Amino acid sequence: MAKSIEVTVAGASARVTLWDDLAPKTVAALLESLPLELPLQHCKWSGSACFADVSGGAMAALGALESPVVSIYPGVLAVRPPTPGAPGAELLIAYGDAEYRWPDGRRQVTPVGELEPGARALLDALAATAVKGRTTIRLRAAEGR
């Protein structure tokens, strides 16, 4: 059975199916870190996506990328593991077209899962951060799975 978590932003919740076949170490670190409650704000360089910094725990101890990608499709959750210049991990979630970029160009992330169908309210809540500013994202283990 696929592993899943529940994500809540601004009162809107949805399940995320985790891709532990593509990213087993990153998914395991994410699950070990739950529950998480983090400041979430809109990306400045990467397009229609939001990000949250994860400064401690298993996520901040992650090593290499897994199944690295640049494009982050709508509804996809991704993780940028710690790097020498950026200690701590970065959790990203896209609501539209997004591509992981830094000031010096494209970078790669590990794709870790995807919102299940019917997540319109959550996608709208993510998009609203471009207008309303920073909010909070909560991630916890999904119930009933």
Place this chain on the structure above:
Amino acid sequence: MAKLVRITLDGVVAVARLHEESAPETVRRFWAALPVEATLRHVRWSGEAGYILISKLADKTQPIENMVSFYPPAGVAFRPEHGEMAFCYGQAQARDHAHPAAWACHLGTLEGDAGAFLAKVKATCAEGGKPIRLAREEER
């Protein structure tokens, strides 16, 4: 006489000098469009800047004058194809979903100590959109 624009962002005022010699047509069109009222939002692709869309100035056929790709700090940049005007508070570049690097007109530069204004631009990332008004300086 230099063309100066008074910019009021959420109660904080800055003045920008337009680069009329190096961007004459873009300055002419912008000057004619003033005053402009909008909501300044943080850019999503271009880094450390805020932007507004001035739809009446959007023109895909207009050549880009005084071309830059990287936005100078305290610079006012304009992309005619979108009618997008950006106010840069840090490291920023003309970019979008299809272009990791694009071009913009360096339309103007903020004068004097614009720190308070640029702090307001930066704050849009965490706090959301803020009202902005651009007017000819002599309207003061």
